[in-house]
Amino acid sequence: MVKKAVLFDLDNTLYDYEGPHAKALKAVYDILSKKINISFIKFKELYKMSKIEIHRELSGLASSHNRVLYFQRLIEKTHNTVDPSLILKLYSTYWDTLLKNMELGKGVLETLKELKKRNLKIAIVSDLTTHIQLRKIHQLGITKYIDFLVTSEEAGSEKPHAIMFLLALNKLDVSWHDAIFVGDNTINDIEGANSVRMDTVLIKKGSLAKESNEDYQKPNFVIKNIPEVLNILKGLDN
């Protein structure tokens, strides 16, 4: 069957997240360590703890990823009060640094161009807040190739909830059998897209792309680089 649309996860699928994230955290630490005496190890420990707490309290919601909440919680731990200007400074530094350091994955731009040449529609389906994901799409320079964005903030639930995938199909005006989903997370991306019967492609990039013995978590295809999607589509066309 000839596919009409490709749905992509964004973070760690179209660009590598870990490097830019590490640089962003370091930039945040550099600001904080000028204000208070704190080691980088202690800072990372407090950041991790803050993130765990916010995730626990906002599980399933886009706001569970909101760095402003992480930094608010972190400053409560270090300063025992709210400090709006410092929290906002850490927040803007984190994203400004991460965005500046993002790089499109190998062959991603060429793949998006080729998909458009073949008249396929493209959507990004992502667990995070819309404001930040819009900034990423803009910064990565892929705006003209992306037809639609669906975030968990607008959907009200996070992947693997079916609403994330159904909302994207609805925006693209295609059916599940017209589309494939490409992502790096076995549960959020593959299980979620499988649940609405889409063909699924797992890009093996990190610890979240783990093998599963469960049929409902198995991708139809496993790839290492995004351009392999083009060959998969050709194969499915025949």
Ligand SMILES: [Mg+2]
């Ligand atoms: Mg991802």
